[in-house]
Amino acid sequence: MSPRNGECFPAWVRSRADNAGPTAHQTRSPSRRSRVVQTAAASVAAAPRRAPRPRADALRNRERIIAAAREMFVEYGAERPLDEIARRAGVGNATIYRHFADRAELITSVVLSVMDRVSAQAETAAAEETDPFDALRRFVHAAADERIGALCPMLSNTFDQDHAELNAARERLERDVEGLMARARAAGRLRDDVAVGDLMVALSQLTRPLPGTPCPNIDQFVHRHLQLFLDGLQAPARSELPGSAATLDDLRTS
Numbered sequence: 001m002s003p004r005n006g007e008c009f010p011a012w013v014r015s016r017a018d019n020a021g022p023t024a025h026q027t028r029s030p031s032r033r034s035r036v037v038q039t040a041a042a043s044v045a046a047a048p049r050r051a052p053r054p055r056a057d058a059l060r061n062r063e064r065i066i067a068a069a070r071e072m073f074v075e076y077g078a079e080r081p082l083d084e085i086a087r088r089a090g091v092g093n094a095t096i097y098r099h100f101a102d103r104a105e106l107i108t109s110v111v112l113s114v115m116d117r118v119s120a121q122a123e124t125a126a127a128e129e130t131d132p133f134d135a136l137r138r139f140v141h142a143a144a145d146e147r148i149g150a151l152c153p154m155l156s157n158t159f160d161q162d163h164a165e166l167n168a169a170r171e172r173l174e175r176d177v178e179g180l181m182a183r184a185r186a187a188g189r190l191r192d193d194v195a196v197g198d199l200m201v202a203l204s205q206l207t208r209p210l211p212g213t214p215c216p217n218i219d220q221f222v223h224r225h226l227q228l229f230l231d232g233l234q235a236p237a238r239s240e241l242p243g244s245a246a247t248l249d250d251l252r253t254s
Contacts, residue, residue, distance in 0.1 A: 062099045064089040070110045074150040078107055108166065114151055115169040118143045122176035126183070133189035136180045137230050140203065144222050148200075149208030191237040197246030202229050 068089035072080045082103065086093050100106040121142040129135035177196050184190035206222050206229070 058099075061089075061091050061095055065091060065096055065099060065106070066109055066113050069106055070114065070151075073107075073110060074147045078103075082106075108163070111151060112165055112169055114146050114148060115166075115173050118146055118148065119169070119173045119176045122173070122180055126176070126180055131189075132180070132183040132187045133234065136184050136190065136233075139177070139180055140199070140226055140230060141223055143203055144207050144226055147207045149204040149206065185235075188235055190233055191235045193237065193241050193245055194233060195245035197249075199233075201246065202226075 065085065069085045072085055072088060082096055083093050085106075086096050089096075096106070100109065122139045125135040125139040125142070129138055174196055177199060181190055181194070181196065181199065185192060203226075206225050
């Protein structure tokens with residue numbers, strides 16, 4: 001056996017092969033196959049196991065908790081007891097803590113859910129409306145139904161500048177809304193001196209609950225006042241706006 005071939009195996013294998021004479025390959029081959037099998041088995045054993053996917057009922061419970069929390073945060077604020085949220089969601093208290101470590105994590109999940117829904121509404125309006133300003137109008141009224149003004153205090157108090165998911169959701173929302181506004185502006189339907197921040201401020205202010213007892217019929221007034229606001233956005237502008245157009249970055253730093 002040549003030294004080059006012998007170097008492929010440990011010394012004890014080479015010794016057995018040298019003593020085996022012409023049938024040495026019959027001794028080497030099973031040993032080599034055995035080591036390959038052992039190595040493969042060790043690799044499989046060492047490979048990290050994937051986390052099991054949540055069950056369908058667990059996912060449904062999580063979505064029910066987020067929906068119930070959003071409703072109660074809008075109606076009563078973010079300090080509503082978690083057991084009341086669990087009761088509205090139709091789950092036990094322990095179920096909330098299986099999905100969310102604390103109130104802050106639940107609030108973040110609610111904000112992410114709302115931002116994703118609002119972004120989806122902007123994308124749907126852009127895809128389905130042929131008139132650019134009609135697309136913007138449809139989005140504004142749909143976003144108002146999410147009552148984002150009621151959630152803004154939670155967002156400002158808990159927003160983590162380093163939270164990757166929150167940042168990604170905010171960037172997606174800003175990109176989608178700016179896309180709607182850019183189309184309407186290019187078509188000559190939207191005045192030139194407004195930006196995403198101006199639109200979001202108006203949405204926030206018009207959908208924020210009034211101090212005191214919740215007003216159950218506020219939605220009819222919200223959409224009425226939103227239409228007045230939208231009329232003011234249309235070009236040509238009838239007056240010059242004070243200050244400069246606001247971006248979402250302006251809102252965070254003001």
